[in-house]
Amino acid sequence: MPPNVHTASVSRHVFWSLALICVLVSSGSPAAEQQSWRELNPENTVFVEMPEGLVIIELNPAFAPETVKQFKQLTEDHFYDGLSFYRVIDGFVAQGGDGSDLGELSNISLLDAEFEIDWKEEFNYMHVQSPDMFAPETGIIDGFSVARDPSRDKVWLTHCPGIVAMARNDDPDSSRTDFYIVIGQAPRYLDRNMNIFGRVVYGMDVVQRIKRGPILSNGIIQDETESSRIAKMLLLSEFPEEDRLKVYVVDTNNEGFKKLLKDRLNRKQKFFHNKPPKVLDVCQVPVAGRITK
Amino acid sequence: MPPNVHTASVSRHVFWSLALICVLVSSGSPAAEQQSWRELNPENTVFVEMPEGLVIIELNPAFAPETVKQFKQLTEDHFYDGLSFYRVIDGFVAQGGDGSDLGELSNISLLDAEFEIDWKEEFNYMHVQSPDMFAPETGIIDGFSVARDPSRDKVWLTHCPGIVAMARNDDPDSSRTDFYIVIGQAPRYLDRNMNIFGRVVYGMDVVQRIKRGPILSNGIIQDETESSRIAKMLLLSEFPEEDRLKVYVVDTNNEGFKKLLKDRLNRKQKFFHNKPPKVLDVCQVPVAGRITK
Numbered sequence: 001m002p003p004n005v006h007t008a009s010v011s012r013h014v015f016w017s018l019a020l021i022c023v024l025v026s027s028g029s030p031a032a033e034q035q036s037w038r039e040l041n042p043e044n045t046v047f048v049e050m051p052e053g054l055v056i057i058e059l060n061p062a063f064a065p066e067t068v069k070q071f072k073q074l075t076e077d078h079f080y081d082g083l084s085f086y087r088v089i090d091g092f093v094a095q096g097g098d099g100s101d102l103g104e105l106s107n108i109s110l111l112d113a114e115f116e117i118d119w120k121e122e123f124n125y126m127h128v129q130s131p132d133m134f135a136p137e138t139g140i141i142d143g144f145s146v147a148r149d150p151s152r153d154k155v156w157l158t159h160c161p162g163i164v165a166m167a168r169n170d171d172p173d174s175s176r177t178d179f180y181i182v183i184g185q186a187p188r189y190l191d192r193n194m195n196i197f198g199r200v201v202y203g204m205d206v207v208q209r210i211k212r213g214p215i216l217s218n219g220i221i222q223d224e225t226e227s228s229r230i231a232k233m234l235l236l237s238e239f240p241e242e243d244r245l246k247v248y249v250v251d252t253n254n255e256g257f258k259k260l261l262k263d264r265l266n267r268k269q270k271f272f273h274n275k276p277p278k279v280l281d282v283c284q285v286p287v288a289g290r291i292t293k
Numbered sequence: 294m295p296p297n298v299h300t301a302s303v304s305r306h307v308f309w310s311l312a313l314i315c316v317l318v319s320s321g322s323p324a325a326e327q328q329s330w331r332e333l334n335p336e337n338t339v340f341v342e343m344p345e346g347l348v349i350i351e352l353n354p355a356f357a358p359e360t361v362k363q364f365k366q367l368t369e370d371h372f373y374d375g376l377s378f379y380r381v382i383d384g385f386v387a388q389g390g391d392g393s394d395l396g397e398l399s400n401i402s403l404l405d406a407e408f409e410i411d412w413k414e415e416f417n418y419m420h421v422q423s424p425d426m427f428a429p430e431t432g433i434i435d436g437f438s439v440a441r442d443p444s445r446d447k448v449w450l451t452h453c454p455g456i457v458a459m460a461r462n463d464d465p466d467s468s469r470t471d472f473y474i475v476i477g478q479a480p481r482y483l484d485r486n487m488n489i490f491g492r493v494v495y496g497m498d499v500v501q502r503i504k505r506g507p508i509l510s511n512g513i514i515q516d517e518t519e520s521s522r523i524a525k526m527l528l529l530s531e532f533p534e535e536d537r538l539k540v541y542v543v544d545t546n547n548e549g550f551k552k553l554l555k556d557r558l559n560r561k562q563k564f565f566h567n568k569p570p571k572v573l574d575v576c577q578v579p580v581a582g583r584i585t586k
Contacts, residue, residue, distance in 0.1 A: 090497050090498040090501065091454060091455075091497060091579055113566065115566070115567065129426075132426070133422075133425070133426045133570075133572050133574065134569070134570055134572060135570075160478065161384060161477060161478050162384075169564075170563045170564050172566040183501075184454060185453070185454050185478060185479060185574065185576045185577050186478055186574070186577070187577060188569075188574065188577075189557075189560060189569035189570075189577075190569075191569070192566075192567040192569075193564070193565055193566055193567055193569075204383050204384060205383040205505040208383065208476075208501040208502070209501070209502055212498040215581070215583075264482075267482060270463045271462075271463050271486070272486055273406065273408070273465040273485075273486055274408065274485040274486055276427070276481075276482035276483075276484070276485075276486075277426075277427055277428075277482075279426050279427060281426065281478065281479070281481065283478045284478050284479070284480060284481075284482075286384055286478075288508070290508075
């Protein structure tokens with residue numbers, strides 16, 4: 001018989017176990033409910049309206065100031081409206097834009113590399129894992145997963161699912177308009193090689209419905225009518241103030257979040273017959289988002 | 294202008310760079326084309342037919358013999374036909390079945406834990422990474438990602454995207470009928486705690502279209518008419534021989550695949566302005582599948 005939650009009174013062990021395990025995957029989990037939330041700045045919040053649904057991206061000007069500046073300008077110019085995700089590889093990335101990286105002529109400026117930045121003591125840094133497989137150390141700054149190399153005093157955004165970055169060719173300074181969203185297992189080998197400038201804070205389920213390209217053509221969707229398309233891209237600040245949704249993400253800069261990380265590192269639930277090693281994959285610490293009227 | 298691959302003659306650098314980077318993500322990539330393929334045994338190949346499309350699972354009796362035996366029997370009995378994915382958390386798992394783990398009465402036998410097995414020298418083992426963050430060592434055996442602890446002579450299947458495992462409650466021996474597919478960043482902390490018994494070799498894009506549950510109810514889809522449903526589940530061996538599709542996966546037990554792993558570990562492409570560390574995430578080594586008439 002298919003499950004019916006109203007009659008399922010005996011046991012919810014499995015699911016609660018899973019829910020406890022995933023902790024912040026769901027903002028509805030008990031753990032997430034205990035968290036405090038931070039409202040996003042409408043100037044750095046992008047609404048991507050698609051037939052599949054609404055996707056919301058938080059921009060990160062602290063790590064990629066010039067990329068964010070240009071992306072915001074393009075958004076305000078309605079540059080992306082009507083463009084499609086033209087190369088989509090399941091388990092890897094969904095790449096959208098005007099295809100200028102394919103050689104289409106473009107008069108939009110090339111961007112310099114914004115791969116990493118100098119460490120600053122004043123960052124709202126929450127330590128996650130040391131050592132990580134790909135970096136001396138990982139953490140979270142204002143909801144964004146980062147890696148850090150204290151020996152060089154550098155810090156960078158990591159390629160976790162949901163991050164948004166600019167495509168480029170072999171030249172590190174060749175990003176322009178086309179961007180991709182990571183939709184599969186974190187391709188961390190791309191870290192420190194791409195201009196990561198935002199992350200999806202709402203609607204990753206929508207992103208996962210973006211039409212994939214055929215694997216035999218490397219994800220390129222040849223028939224444009226089949227691709228998933230951006231109906232409209234808007235900064236939240238462009239909406240009249242009275243119509244704006246409010247967008248929140250879990251605040252990662254407090255003791256409550258620190259405790260969550262600790263609980264994930266040291267899993268005490270009875271569910272774990274074999275206790276997991278005390279390590280945390282920074283890309284397995286999702287930071288939930290939610291919207292309200 | 295939206296991209297048009299027929300007129301895009303100037304440069305495909307970005308995409309080729311991405312394609313080279315992802316290597317085996319796409320079976321159409323040059324690297325994958327150089328690989329040899331292994332045909333799956335129809336007795337261990339499950340077709341999950343859904344309105345969203347076809348999903349194909351390869352079962353792994355070597356690692357979870359009793360789980361595979363029961364799952365095959367349930368499939369042959371048409372047990373799963375018409376059941377739904379009733380709890381689906383984006384970025385984590387899609388759980389389907391009859392909901393017996395929610396407390397629905399069931400006369401299906403409980404399964405003993407099949408969390409890890411003894412190491413055998415005769416395994417077709419291809420080494421990937423040592424040390425891995427979650428295990429002393431990772432590798433691939435016959436297309437399945439595994440972790441290994443040489444000090445205990447044990448080996449187990451790892452929670453990578455696309456793996457299929459049985460749900461359970463706190464009791465390690467409480468799996469029955471409900472199963473889940475990992476749809477997000479590898480939840481490796483679940484390793485050695487669940488009966489992993491298969492992996493999706495075809496149709497992960499379809500799996501990614503499975504309807505997500507609302508986060509406020511921990512992924513439970515309360516309205517059954519809204520959930521994604523299994524129309525039919527069949528062993529490939531149940532189809533008349535003349536009608537059978539052939540299912541292939543990349544053969545991971547040869548020098549060609551070994552070279553691919555080496556190339557991923559030591560990325561020499563000009564694209565990498567900052568050379569990535571020489572480490573490989575075992576869940577970032579997808580092993581492609583394909584079907585033919």
